[in-house]
Amino acid sequence: MKSKSTLPPYVCRYAGDLLAGVDEVGRGPLAGDVVAAAVILDPQNPIAGLADSKKLSEKKRELLFDEIQEKALSFAIARATVEEIDQLNILQASLLAMSRAVERLSVQPEFVLVDGNRKPAWRYDCDTVVKGDDRVAAIAAASILAKVTRDREMVALDAIYPGYGLAGHKGYPTKVHMEALARLGATPVHRKSFAPVRRQLELI
Helix, strand or coil, X not given: XXXXXXXXXXXXXXXXXXXXXEEEECCCCCECCEEXXXXXXXXXXXXXXXXXXXXXXXHHHHHHHHHHHHHCCXXXXXXXXXXXXXHHCHHHHXXXXXXXXXXXXXXXXXXXXXXXXXXXXXXXXXXXXXXXXXXXXXXXXHHHHHXXXXXXXXXXXXXXXXXXXXXHHCCCCCHHHHHHHHHHXXXXXXXXXXXXXXXXXXCC
């Protein structure tokens, strides 16, 4: 039997209703955009089962993806492109994607909670929360929107660039992906600044 998380519950210093959670997905892959989402949940319309998207089944994520969009006060999904990742580095591109997601909320938040320990340089009053997708419902909701969106995009890219297995590993550096990269070379959606891709390009 798996032990439950020992992380303490997060107590936010903001007590109002316009609280946005923001998270990103896709820092580690060798291919594809980094995708971020921001969510303001409706306290009067709770959503059961919110958790870190990585700990949910694909079926559960898909169901929650629709429910979050139906019930949230506001949500937005944004990205930083492969080109921006290569220009800025993956950390700065991730922060840019998160900033874009919050800016695109139709209802602007009074306070923002950011997953992790780094936050964008922006105008919002905010805090970072380590393991926030396990501890804050709004961040968990954001992680689900971001992951489902990015996973769907990688499935679509698999049809455009067959042979790499993108639909399965979602761009992460698995053995299958590394072998395909060596055999087929890099595609336009591969991150040229990432070492395995850069090494492959140097061989050309």
